[in-house]
Amino acid sequence: MQSATAHAHETLGHDSHGDHAHHHDVSFIRKYVFSTDHKVIAKQFMLASLFFLFVGGLFALLIRWQLAFPGEAIPLIGNILPDTWVSDGAVTANFYTQLLTLHGTVMIFYVIIPLAVGMFGNFCIPLMIGTDDMALPRLNMYSFWLVPPAGLIMLTGFFFDSGAAAAGWTGYPPLGPSSGAGQTTWLISLFLIGFSSIMGATNYMATILNKRAKGLEMFQMPLTIWALFITAILIVLGTPVLAAAISMQLADQYLHTSFFMPDNLLIGAPDNSLLTGSFVQKGNELLEHKQLLGGGGQPILWQHLFWFYSHPAVYIMILPGMGIVSDVLATFARKPLYGYKAMIFAIMAIGFLGFIVWGHHMFQSGMNPLLGTTFMLSTIVIAVPSAIKIFNWLGTIWRGNIRFTSANMNALAFIATFIIGGLSGVFMASAPVDIYIHDTYFIVAHIHYVLFGGALFAIFSGIYYWFPKMYGKMLNESLGRKHFYWSFIFFNLTFYPMHLLGVGGHMRRIYNPYIYEFLQQYQPLNQFITVAAIILGFSQFILIFNILWSLKYGKKAPRNPWQANSLEWAAPAHPGHGNFDTDIQVYRGPYEFSHPDRETDFYPQWEKPKDEPQGDEKAVPETKEHSQSA
Amino acid sequence: MSGHHPDSKTMFDSYIKIATALFALTVLTWVAALDWVPKSWGEAGNTLHIAIGLLIAIVKAFMVFYVFMHLQFDNKFIRAFVFAPIFLFFVLTFALNVLGP
Amino acid sequence: MSSGLSLAHEPVTKVAHGKLAMWIFLASEIMFFTGFFGAFIVLRNSNLELFSHSAAELTKGYALLNTFILIGSSLTMALSVLNLEKGNIGKFKLFLGLTILCGFGFIIVKTIEYTTKFSHHIFPWTNVFFSFYFLMTGFHAIHVIAGMIPMTFMFIKAFTKKGYNHPVKVETLGLYWHFVDLVWIFLFPVLYLIFPAH
Amino acid sequence: MSFDFSKAMEWAYKDMLTFFPENVSTFGGELDSLFAMVYYASVAIFFITYSILIAFIIMYRHQEGRKAYYYHGNNLAEFTWTLLPTFLFAGIGLVSDDAWTKSKYSQRVPNPDVTIDVMGFQSGFGWQFRYPGPDGVFGNKVRNQISSANPFGIDSNDVHGKDDLVIISPGGARPVEAHLPINKNVLVNLSSNDVLHSFFLPNFRVKQDAVPGQWIKVWFNGTKAGRYEIACAELCGSGHYNMRGLLIMDSHQDYDVWLDQQYKLQKPVLSAPVSDSSAVAAVASDTTTTKN
Ligand code: HEA
Ligand code: HEA
Ligand code: CUA
């Protein structure tokens, strides 16, 4: 990375930069590979996840190709792929299923969570609460270094005869445990990444609780930190349940237990013992031998345990984004965040309610319909705190002085797309409405509106916003805008029409929809989506190019390029180990923009108040007088 | 760090007391699990067995939490780390069993 | 940190970082076992007969013995922390050693219990009850072993010239150890006891 | 590779509600209008929030020398926009519940005129239907007789089971064709013997997972004769996409004619002394050949 040279240029560190000496006797490995510096770990998360974004994106494009032009050879790469994946250059049904499974899994567990939580959590928390590093730096390092092996373990599935995991990202049994070694790697991989998440989250919570700078109250922390804090709680309490479920599914696969297997199943116990090395799934041939041992289990039990984690997980993915967007919007609207406390309570409410709504994924699963009613009501309630957030964001830009930087445009796009994604969630939240649209492209549209349109745009926003502090260089704004416009337009063109497909009854996870007469008419629409998706995918190269270009030729970043208030901007432009070169004392909340008594339109948290009669923001009453001054 | 213990003599005493109580309660669980409920009680008898077994376990658990694990004099917010998961345990079991299939 | 700045001040909550992190991790552990217990209760209710017959085949004696061992080890663990805080190194070593011994004792009893089960042709795949039995006690045993590893390190270090004088670390490990005990406090009745024999 | 961009554009501009396939069930209309209700509410919310968003973006764009309004928020506003959505969403919840219980609660399944068993299959990826036969009574299902040859587990010792009619795919890649009468309450007992499937009748707005080890009640009442597709909506393996079936809704007379015909077809097999499940086996073994 560039940071070595960039750091040498770092002359902004004035007085005694205490840990300078301490820096030089650290080996290269300890500094850039097995580093315990939270900023390096954040960069590692960023690098790994962007890599996985392209892997997952490539899978998506293969999926899209098949849906638009079923059975036709994939351009460019179709004929060089191995026979186990393609026939005549076209994706096979089996490979398609593997692709969609790993697309979902990679995107969720290896892109969004590591970016939103791993990268921003690591980078922002110590800096924004004004401390030198995480509470437990070593643990932090481990939490990153579980990610690459976990990801690779899962991808190795593609090289088994029986292929990678192919039971969807939800891995529902009995399909999951009755399939081959790919599923095993998938389970192990999720277990590891889950463990990594828990380690990271434990650390975030301890850091936020214990290492806040002098004077920084909980209710003076920026929303990013609040969001990450609640996210960490969700991770700590949710992930282990998934870990338990995964252990049970692994046992079902290898020990032939039957936690999720009811009596009298007619599926083959796959001969996929890793020990014998024969990765063959006997599959459907051996019909008569298809009795699985045991019995007495319940397939739906897995769904409960899985969604008990995975519903909170969708908020794990969106909450950090909501935090980032709040900070970015306030900074660029030059206005205090509207309803700071309401925003925090809304996050808490989402976090809490997130744990009692998981059943909305299971309306058609055969669980007790009474439970359906309960979950329908709780799900609908969860839309309320989301609405609060939307309105407060609108309140934040109201009468602001909005600057349209790339970061801010992505943040505004987040609001725009999250409204659509959230509203489609309300359709599904109504259980009877969900009957028809469940497992159709309506859901796929929802997923992408909240995950790509929501979480990923917020992440883009965060990358544009904090890049200067991360690498000491500014990103190129005009490239940033191009990236934004292309992504935003083609994102909508790709995913909006999926709602229409869904209402048309187009099932998801379908290799060839045109088997069905009623879906044949939708091929042109699918082709349209595919073209848009390809452009959307390639637009992402602008981001990569921008990052690489700016690292080399970008303008050097000043300390506080956005004239923001939160503590990270008090650190040197490209902070070294230890982060800060001055003592940090916090005097006020993070959103004191456009204070009427000040010349500048910002008032950093760390700036000592001129000795006014009462020196903090509480002294400025929220009275009507100020409305005149604006 | 955790310098706000009572003095170590008191601590020592309470550890011994709690350990003794734990041993005693373990024996009690054992005894309670014997077949002493009249057969005629049927289902209610089973429930009673389970209730007693779990009740004792819960009492023991809180003794460990509060004394061995110092919840009683540590910073109070730490209790959240015990009660939040317990709450979620009830949510999960309630959904799975009370309303479940 | 070696920084000249005073960023690294006292923990805000007055609870040491490691100890706080351990509590958070324990919350997570509770949820891990929640997954198992929740699943256990569901499948128990749909396989009542099976569960009560199968539970009858477990050897309650071993479990009782192990309960005593673990409670004892909890006590010795607590005492070793207490003694280290007092600077009573000798007793600290003694009680830590006893705790490790108890851990070993627990594992040995567990091994015997498993082997007798295997010799009676009872395996994890025999039926759902035994699946739970092996998985839950297995994970618990892994926790015991995981706790013994750092404990052994501390014990060995305590005999080196430098000695081992980190009461907070021992206390933190102690939290974990008590938790492992606590899980067993539930496993014992739930698996072995509350299925009245018919 | 053909690619018709104009067609796609045409589609993309259409109103979402026009995409619904024709509804032919009694409660389908109710579900559709619930969808429409949420849809209109969403469109309204969409336009309101987007107008505000766009208006603010334009009105309050950066201007040199202007200072933003220093304002931290207002409790009354928070209160209002917490309550408004609460009412709106609570309304949606309340209105929804009746349709939900009506379509899913087993207590609310209306008196069935026709009862059938349906099972999804992974081997061959298809559906199998069981009708009670001329005697109108299903044979007992016994768990320990379930086999790939006798997927429903029909008790071979039960006379009622001997005449049960099992409809399966005619072989090859052809989908199963099941007939049912219109204007009758049809009760489907749904299950599976291997993995999860989901019984999806797009035109009837019916969707329910088929769960091994569980018999789930699904009902509908068709209003229009015709040929409708059955789909599987839960990933069930690499042949998931291929689990197409056909449901032919007949007038009552046509349905009886079809049933008679089927009984005759089955006759030779059924009249043979059935000591084991070989009769069904002969029929069922056919399905495995449809494996793709
Ligand atoms: C970041 C991820 C994320 C987020 C934030 C959400 C948010 C929500 N989701 Fe989503 N969801 C997923 C990711 C996410 N979801 C994924 C990945 C799946 C599919 C999993 C799979 O099966 O593969 C899924 C599936 C899913 C289902 C299951 C569908 C099915 O399989 O049949 C349901 C059902 O209720 C649902 C509901 C909701 C609801 C109600 C919200 C709410 O939180 C949304 C709240 C937001 C709003 C409501 C909009 C904002 C509010 C306003 C604009 C104000 C309104 C104003 C007034 C009322 C005046 N989601
Ligand atoms: C954050 C999460 C996330 C993201 C970003 C995406 C991104 C995309 N997704 Fe994904 N998707 C999911 C999460 C996500 N998805 C989930 C959870 C599922 C459910 C899975 C399941 O059912 O189990 C799903 C399912 C899913 C389906 C349904 C499959 C099916 O049910 O059969 C489809 C179909 O169109 C799809 C398409 C896309 C497309 C076109 C993109 C595009 O945005 C991708 C754009 C591409 C890039 C960002 C990378 C750029 C890469 C290149 C340009 C590579 C070029 C390289 C070479 C040519 C060598 N997704
Ligand atoms: Cu059966 Cu999908």
Ligand SMILES: [Cu+2]
């Ligand atoms: Cu959800």
